[in-house]
Amino acid sequence: xxKYIVNSSxxxxxxxxxxxxxxxxxxxxxxxxxxxxxxxxxxxxxxxEAYRDxxxxxxxxxxxxxxxRGAGSYKHFIPSAVKNIVSRNEFVTAYTPYQAEVSQGxxxxxxxxxxxxxxxxxMDVSNASVYDGGTAAAEAVMMCVDRxxxxxxxxxxxxxxxxxxxxTYHQFSDSIEIEEFGTDFEVDSNTAGVFVQYPxxxxxxxxxxxxxxxxxxxxxxxxxxxxxxxxxxxxxxxGADIVVGEGQQLGMPMSFGGPYLGFMCAKEKLVRQLPGRIxxxxxxxxxxxxxxLTLQAREQHIRREKASSSICSNEALCAFTAAVYLAAxxxxxxxxxxxxxxxxxxxxxxxxxxxxxxxxxKGEFFNEFVTExxxxxxxxxxxxxxxxxxxGLLLSNNRIxxxxxxxxxxxxxxxxxxxxxxxx
Amino acid sequence: MSxxxxxxxxxxxxxxxxxxxxxxxxxxxxxxxxxxxLPEVAEVDLVRHYMxxxxxxxxxxxxxxxxxxxxxxxxxxxxxxVAALEGFNExxxxxxxxxxxxxxKALKQLQDALCDLTGMDAMTLKPAAGAHGEFTGMQIIxxxxxSNGMPERNEVIIPDSAHGTNPAxxxxxxxxxxxxxSNENGGVDLESLQAAVGEHTAALMLTNPNTLGLFDENIQExxxxxxxxxxxxxxxxxxxxxxxxxxxxxxxxxxxxxxxLHKTFATPHGGGGPGSGPVGCKSFLAKHLPEPVIGENGFxxxxxxxxxxxxxxxxxxxxMKALTYIKVMGADGLKLASENAVLNANYLLHKIxxxxxxxxxxxxxxxxxxxxxxLKDETGVSAKDVAKALLDFExxxxxxxxxxxxxEALMFEPTETESRETLDRCAEVLRxxxxxxxxxxxxxxxxxHSTVVSQCDEVRAARNPVLRxxxxxxxxx
Numbered sequence: 065x066x067k068y069i070v071n072s073s074x075x076x077x078x079x080x081x082x083x084x085x086x087x088x089x090x091x092x093x094x095x096x097x098x099x100x101x102x103x104x105x106x107x108x109x110x111x112x113e114a115y116r117d118x119x120x121x122x123x124x125x126x127x128x129x130x131x132x133r134g135a136g137s138y139k140h141f142i143p144s145a146v147k148n149i150v151s152r153n154e155f156v157t158a159y160t161p162y163q164a165e166v167s168q169g170x171x172x173x174x175x176x177x178x179x180x181x182x183x184x185x186x187m188d189v190s191n192a193s194v195y196d197g198g199t200a201a202a203e204a205v206m207m208c209v210d211r212x213x214x215x216x217x218x219x220x221x222x223x224x225x226x227x228x229x230x231x232t233y234h235q236f237s238d239s240i241e242i243e244e245f246g247t248d249f250e251v252d253s254n255t256a257g258v259f260v261q262y263p264x265x266x267x268x269x270x271x272x273x274x275x276x277x278x279x280x281x282x283x284x285x286x287x288x289x290x291x292x293x294x295x296x297x298x299x300x301x302x303g304a305d306i307v308v309g310e311g312q313q314l315g316m317p318m319s320f321g322g323p324y325l326g327f328m329c330a331k332e333k334l335v336r337q338l339p340g341r342i343x344x345x346x347x348x349x350x351x352x353x354x355x356x357l358t359l360q361a362r363e364q365h366i367r368r369e370k371a372s373s374s375i376c377s378n379e380a381l382c383a384f385t386a387a388v389y390l391a392a393x394x395x396x397x398x399x400x401x402x403x404x405x406x407x408x409x410x411x412x413x414x415x416x417x418x419x420x421x422x423x424x425x426k427g428e429f430f431n432e433f434v435t436e437x438x439x440x441x442x443x444x445x446x447x448x449x450x451x452x453x454x455x456g457l458l459l460s461n462n463r464i465x466x467x468x469x470x471x472x473x474x475x476x477x478x479x480x481x482x483x484x485x486x487x488x
Numbered sequence: 489m490s491x492x493x494x495x496x497x498x499x500x501x502x503x504x505x506x507x508x509x510x511x512x513x514x515x516x517x518x519x520x521x522x523x524x525x526l527p528e529v530a531e532v533d534l535v536r537h538y539m540x541x542x543x544x545x546x547x548x549x550x551x552x553x554x555x556x557x558x559x560x561x562x563x564x565x566x567x568x569x570v571a572a573l574e575g576f577n578e579x580x581x582x583x584x585x586x587x588x589x590x591x592x593k594a595l596k597q598l599q600d601a602l603c604d605l606t607g608m609d610a611m612t613l614k615p616a617a618g619a620h621g622e623f624t625g626m627q628i629i630x631x632x633x634x635s636n637g638m639p640e641r642n643e644v645i646i647p648d649s650a651h652g653t654n655p656a657x658x659x660x661x662x663x664x665x666x667x668x669x670s671n672e673n674g675g676v677d678l679e680s681l682q683a684a685v686g687e688h689t690a691a692l693m694l695t696n697p698n699t700l701g702l703f704d705e706n707i708q709e710x711x712x713x714x715x716x717x718x719x720x721x722x723x724x725x726x727x728x729x730x731x732x733x734x735x736x737x738x739x740x741x742x743x744x745x746x747x748x749l750h751k752t753f754a755t756p757h758g759g760g761g762p763g764s765g766p767v768g769c770k771s772f773l774a775k776h777l778p779e780p781v782i783g784e785n786g787f788x789x790x791x792x793x794x795x796x797x798x799x800x801x802x803x804x805x806x807x808m809k810a811l812t813y814i815k816v817m818g819a820d821g822l823k824l825a826s827e828n829a830v831l832n833a834n835y836l837l838h839k840i841x842x843x844x845x846x847x848x849x850x851x852x853x854x855x856x857x858x859x860x861x862x863l864k865d866e867t868g869v870s871a872k873d874v875a876k877a878l879l880d881f882e883x884x885x886x887x888x889x890x891x892x893x894x895x896e897a898l899m900f901e902p903t904e905t906e907s908r909e910t911l912d913r914c915a916e917v918l919r920x921x922x923x924x925x926x927x928x929x930x931x932x933x934x935x936x937h938s939t940v941v942s943q944c945d946e947v948r949a950a951r952n953p954v955l956r957x958x959x960x961x962x963x964x965x
Contacts (some may be wrong), residue, residue: 068562068754069822069828070907079835080719088827092734094851095830096705100823102735102924104604108818111566118812122575122666124590128583136799137581145531149538157547157563159555165879165939166489169545170759173538176492179957183525189955192760195616198799225799232778232795236630236662252612269519296520310799320591321581321800335953341760346949349934354941358949364619364656365890369665374656377617377765381758391492391534392502393709395524400505410513428516449584457582461862475508477689 067108112483118127128454130476132412134432134467135265135455135457136197136223136310137318140291140401143392150385160341160380164356171355174380176341177387184293184390185286185307186300187329192341192373193383197310200227200326201259201287204308205234205242206372207330208283210255215241215254221264222287230259257306261287266465267432268425269296275302278304283334288316290327290386291336291469292430294398295406306330314388316382325382336362339373341380359423401470405431408468408477415481416466418487424463432467434459439488447487453480489544491539493957496527501655502534505831525959544940546884555739555835556855556887556899557651557699558752561829564816567809569754576808581800585786591804596782598811599766604743605822606725607738608768612777613802618726620797621746621765622657622693626719627639627794628744628769629691629720631662635792641690641718641885647676649699649891654724662692670893674848675682675704683716691744695724697731699891701833701855701899717871720773728752729903730830730854732935733823734776753810764806828904829854832911836902838913843922847894848884855901869925869932871896874918876943879936881917 068334085091092098111116124379131139150156154169161174178190194200205216205417215236218227227244234240241254249258263269274285285306286299291313293299299307311325312318328336336359344358357455364371393401409431413423421435437444441458456466468477529537536598547553553560564608570576579588599611615621633641645666654768655665666684671677675698684690692714697703704710723742728754737745749755757763766782769777778797780787787801817825829851836858837846847857860871875885875898887899902911924931936942 067817067824068564068905069824070905070910071824072830074920075908076831079831083831083834083838088831090945091830091834091851092827095733095853096703096851097731097853100734101607101739103733103819103822105601105814105819106820108816108821111564112818115566115570116816117815118570118594118808119573119575121594122573123591124786125575125579126575126583126587128577128580128587128860128887131580133580133582135582139578140783141505145534146504149535151568152538152542153549154542154545154547155759156568156756157549157560158545158759159547159553159560159757159884163546163879163885164944165547165876165942166653166884167544167759169543172489172491173541174759175955176957178955179491180526182956189953191762193763195620196799198796199616199620216605216756223799225796226837228796229798232627233660233775235625235795238662247648270517274827274849293521294524295515295521296519298524300516301522316925318580320578320588320804322798322803324799342955343552344949345954346945348941348945349943352941354944356944356946356949358946358955361950365652367656368652369655369659371652371656371659373661374619374623374653375617376619376651376653377757377761377763379616379750379762380755380760382762384759386684387492388534388538390527391527391537392531393505393526394501394503394528395526396499396501396528397505398524398526404508405512406515407510408508411510427590430521432795436939442814443643445584449587454580454583470505470508 067074073352074179103456117218128452130453132466132468133454133457135465136225137321137452138469139314139318139471140313140469142315146385146388146392149388150381155381155384158237161357165353168355171343173384173387175345175355177383178343180387180390181327181329185288185329186298187307188332188385189286189335189338192331193345193379194326194328194340195379196324196326200231200308201226202230203328203339203373204285205230205240207306207334207382208285208408209240213254214239216241217249217258218244219260220244220246221266221268222261223265226287226456238243251280254271257285259285259287261371262286263292263430265431266425266434269425269428269430272302291402292390294402306334311386316385323379323382325379325386340375340378404470405468408472409433411474412466412468412477415477419481419485431469432465434463434465437462437464444484448483451483489540491957492527495537496534498528500528500530502529505577507808512767518782528870530939535831540592541744550613551882551884552906552914553884554886554900554902555884556901557726559901559903561754561903562905563754563756564813567812571808574804592782594787595807598807601814602747602766603768605732606768607736608745609771610774611766611768612781613766613807614797615765615767616777616798617761617763618746618748618765618802619653619657619787621767622653622883623660624767624778624797625722625744626663627662628773630663631776631794632773633690639853643688644690645684645692647694649893650695651699651726654693658693665730674698674700674702675706675709678706678709680874681710681713685714685719689717691720693724695726697853700857702848703853707740715741727854730826732826733819734826741775749806749810755806755809762801762803768854805963825904832902832906836900836911836915840918843919857894857897858898859894860898862898863925867925867929869929871898873932873935874921877921877932878917878934880938882916883917
């Protein structure tokens with residue numbers, strides 16, 4: 065026996081004896097629990113066997129050597145120092161930092177995360193994370209609506225995964241209305257917020273200044289790609305009231321969709337509408353600078369059914385990872401990641417255009433774009449899979465959403481184009 | 489200790505990126521960022537900064553963590569190694585199903601094991617945390633009544649001892665919360681429950697063992713009352729660590745359940761997350777589970793699904809850790825874990841209950857709640873003082889002031905992964921502090937005495953929020 069249980073069977077029996085119980089069955093009977101079900105889960109195995117089993121499952125997945133797919137999950141380089149730091153057991157095995165005296169390390173780390181996210185997005189305040197990009201967008205809806213404003217306008221340029229989450233979250237609300245729009249929208253006196261993605265799902269860079277003008281008094285909510293913000297102007301400088309999004313790009317592997325990081329930042333006036341944990345700086349009894357969870361009066365453990373969100377556990381270690389990543393790459397590194405992704409995507413777009421996969425995007429784009437394919441895209445994808453290439457995402461029979469990041473190379477793109485040409 | 493921004497020096501670099509030789513493309517000026525003030529640090533400075541922070545953090549690996557309701561058990565290291573496998577890390581969520589067979593198989597194995605353990609027919613791994621699971625479960629229940637033409641069933645009954653996430657998750661879905669009182673044994677008061685159910689009842693939301701650490705002996709009667717009134721029963725799996733292999737919620741009348749992989753299944757809490765909050769249900773509700781579900785040929789969608797509660801599928805790496813844990817533990821090990829969790833809690837309680845008042849004096853499950861009201865009345869020393877004083881003995885404080893129905897509450901959950909010596913020492917420390925409260929109450933004025941900071945001014949933090957570093961107005965000044 066190990067099973068991570070410390071006390072030996074003999075010690076367990078001694079402890080039972082001390083409690084006046086002959087057996088576990090008697091202990092449970094006294095606690096009001098009778099009988100036990102028959103389970104079909106097999107008996108336990110040793111760690112050696114479990115590892116072998118799990119490694120075999122991992123080996124049944126194909127890790128593509130060449131990735132040109134994004135659509136909400138991106139392959140970026142993760143510096144070794146980042147992986148090393150965030151695997152420290154003091155961080156990994158800690159609980160939510162309720163006890164400030166022994167949690168200064170985590171609290172300060174989250175405070176630094178909040179500071180970096182504010183800087184990146186051009187906002188004043190940030191929370192300590194929510195589950196992912198989709199839930200961040202859904203929670204932002206609650207920040208916009210009030211007694212007089214119930215309507216949310218959702219751009220179809222937003223990742224369809226996120227839009228689905230927004231609709232699901234609010235489907236049973238009596239008052240919130242969610243409408244989608246294509247290229248243009250009209251606000252009325254009931255409009256609470258206008259949601260756009262920057263760059264959008266198809267890679268396009270929307271003109272936030274114009275959108276804000278049109279939105280008027282409604283709040284402008286920008287779902288941003290944080291990597292892109294190494295190159296693109298901060299949404300806060302262009303009129304955004306709330307900036308949320310997916311932070312997986314900041315040091316987390318693609319890992320089949322999670323755990324990821326939902327970030328939420330806002331202008332100062334909205335701080336009390338911001339859901340989830342927030343870390344604040346203060347002083348201790350000796351006047352020493354310290355950090356603590358703050359503004360908790362908004363949260364479920366205080367407000368119960370009156371809280372706007374039920375979030376308790378968040379994605380703290382992912383937020384911590386994002387902060388370590390941003391510090392490791394610094395402003396120049398983040399610019400390099402963003403610019404290289406931008407450059408390679410444009411090179412890829414030009415090369416694909418040359419061979420007849422015409423680019424659909426009309427305006428400027430970041431590191432993703434859509435092409436129209438002269439042949440059946442499904443066939444093309446199959447051909448690419450055989451060459452160990454995860455091509456762009458199929459949007460329809462003839463439309464493909466491509467992506468390039470700094471992990472791709474010019475030579476790889478030239479070769480991809482040659483491979484595609486074989487089937488055209 | 490400096491914040492990392494204060495270590496920044498122009499042009500210092502840690503990570504550098506290769507030049508890919510493409511530079512000819514230009515973004516129009518309006519789109520280009522003018523300024524970005526992130527820290528500029530060298531790798532060694534980065535590492536030392538975070539090692540400094542790690543010394544000021546406290547995890548299960550640092551010491552005893554009897555934080556009630558949070559199940560802070562030891563997190564086996566093999567789980568981290570498994571989650572770091574390239575075949576799990578480097579797969580894109582939108583890869584073709586034929587290239588992620590291992591991932592789908594693993595998720596299916598986890599779902600099946602969790603169904604078996606809880607007596608449920610179907611399971612989704614999608615929710616990212618316990619409260620997210622509650623939210624999902626409430627959506628499933630709401631969807632069920634709305635799609636069966638009973639939208640008027642919009643009330644959720646929640647005992648007054650429940651976690652705050654319960655009422656919040658219900659209210660987020662437009663459901664009205666009806667609170668019911670606890671009886672003198674800490675269980676659901678049957679008369680109050682009978683009075684609360686009716687034609688508007690959508691569900692009862694219950695934690696069992698409850699937040700006092702007590703198994704409700706009337707549980708079958710409780711679920712029968714709710715079902716007879718036409719409502720469904722929702723099981724908050726926060727306390728499942730007490731009953732694995734001993735009680736299956738599905739066998740005692742529960743229709744929907746959420747679990748916390750980061751509590752019961754030994755995945756680390758990461759300073760607040762990521763967690764994972766799978767939701768299970770009986771077959772008549774399975775079609776409402778969030779999409780996609782894992783079928784025979786990979787992911788499938790159902791027309792009657794509530795929709796999607798997050799992007800992609802689940803906190804996949806957390807699920808892989810939990811599956812590894814279940815494989816190692818097996819049916820025998822999981823039962824042994826619950827048995828020892830309950831034994832350890834009763835053992836610790838036994839060692840202190842002659843001097844501390846327990847909220848309800850009976851055999852507890854995996855946790856118990858003390859009331860320090862009498863101590864406070866007699867000495868002025870509060871539950872918080874005692875909790876904070878534990879820090880000087882390198883014991884993480886128990887949960888304080890919860891559940892709300894117990895005055896001056898301290899909730900201890902030792903878990904099964906602690907030794908008898910650890911429990912003995914904790915009991916000794918608690919006895920020592922009890923003595924000090926009478927002999928030297930002044931001692932508690934400055935607790936904790938040995939930590940890097942003590943008694944952070946929370947009022948100031950809330951009144952004058954400083955929520956980010958700013959170069960010009962260094963708040964420490």
